[in-house]
Amino acid sequence: MADKVEKPLVSVVVTCYNQRKWLAEAVQSVRKSTYSPICAAPGR
Secondary structure: OOOOOOOOOEEOOOOOOOOHHHHHHHHHHHHOOOOOOEEOOOOO
């Protein structure tokens, strides 16, 4: 039986300076990704 190959965890960093109007769209794009696993955690 073949060993299960695990995909690496992907962390996405979205930097945003004076671009608040695009932030929600950027986060939605990451969350719609079909790659798994993705770590999506709020920053400060």
